[in-house]
Amino acid sequence: MFVFSLLFLMPFFWMISASFKIEADVFNFPIQWIPVHWNAWQNYTEVWFGKYPFYTYYWNSIKISVLTTLISCTVSSLAAYGFSKVQFPAGKWLFLIVLATYMVPGQAILIPQFILYRSVGFFDTHMGLIVLNSFSVLGTFMLRQFFMGIHNEYIESAKMEGAGHFRIYYSIALPLVRPAIATYAILRFIWTWNDYQNPLIFLRTDKLYTIQLAMQKFSSINGEFYSLIMAAAVSAIFPLLIVFLIGQKSVIEGISMGGVKG
Template sequence: MHTTKSKITKLVATALMGAFSVVFLVPLIWMISAAFKYEKDVMAFPIQWIPQSWNMIGNFKAVWMGNVPFHLFYFNSLKLAVLMTVTTMIISSMAAFAFTKLQFRGRGFVFGLLLSFMIIPEQATLVPRFLLMKWLGLYNTHTGLIVMGMFSIYFTFLMRQFMASIHNDFLEAAKMDGAGYFTIFWKIILPLCKPILATVGIIKFIWTWNDYQNPLIFLMDKKLYPITLGIQLFRDDYADNFAVLMMASLSAIIPLVVIFILLQKHVIKGISLGGVKG
């Protein structure tokens, strides 16, 4: 009897979650549908979820071969996302290694001080960062954005929690064989940290790709715009053409959807391991 009630409860919960999932997916489904339609059919009522007349090629050409250099914005976003992701993974992993496996005076205090900075909203540091970038001559450059984006307290904490679960016997054995700290870090620690490295890489890539605030403030040249800013330029030429705007939006999110679908298991596994161990 108890087993039957449990199965019914799980079935009802699954059905409810499925219904909520469909509701949350409606805007995405509408965007995909609108991206393949002619403009006159976008606002038709009732909604034609499956277009009767397809204009996918026309909308695609308007986005990728029109007056707005969409391919340039795509390249800029890819450049920023890849470079920030790689540098963040390197710096955060090295910092986490130092805070977990190296013994030095004040280690706990420094790590606690570092964590205390997490309570400071990013918006509170906009003016100091703006002045600093102007002083360094990095304002209106991709280099400035990369320098600001390569350091992450959150990812350092996440990787530190994961590395704390790696037993020190591995390090002691390597030291007895004459391995230095860099060799231990590169050949022993990093291979064991693949789940959390994958998690950090995926999340950082998504955050950078979706970043709107920093490029808006620290970039002036339209040729340097990432896709989050570049897509706004479509409003000038296609303000009333929702089909083209939806095709641009769909093109912008495709890399994120593909990455998340393929690697979502690594994200969930890495966060759960980094959050409960150590």
């Protein structure tokens, strides 16, 4: 597995190495994994503070990704608790209807979404992207499975003490599924950060672009300078590495929690 992991990581290592090289050394053969002539300062300075500064688009992506993750975790966990621990008429049928919407491809509803967002004033705004990605059927389904693993005795005991559903959700259920919430938060952040289709369709103003649109435009402008493109690519994925490294323990706990019941 270690050998195969190195094969998968080789393109990543080459991308980092190329981002520190001068342009003439990028395609040297055999590959120089350690740059002979270092040019990191100039490459990354051009990416971050050049004619097409990345810090603006970094801030846009961070704002959209963080707010979307917070809202999506809140909404999905509340819906998951309701579908798993609150008994109400036609609850199972309503959950099946919600789950059925996941079968509809996102591309099939892009035009209605575009018309709706333009009519309500969400077009070409960050709020539109945040609202668009904050409601996740997959997140509700995934978290519901974890909430169902909580023994009903905890819920009944809290009810006998006079606690309502929101108090039970906040004080009892949510702490018990914290690894699952963390796992979904990491996935939601990564999905939102890497989203290219929705910003491409719903954003028009250059200063509102996310990092993915900035990468595409930067590549079209600097297509012949691969050292600059690799420096931009490293900058674009760096936050994802930080988020994953910080939340790696929670992801493992969430997987273990889902695999062991009782």
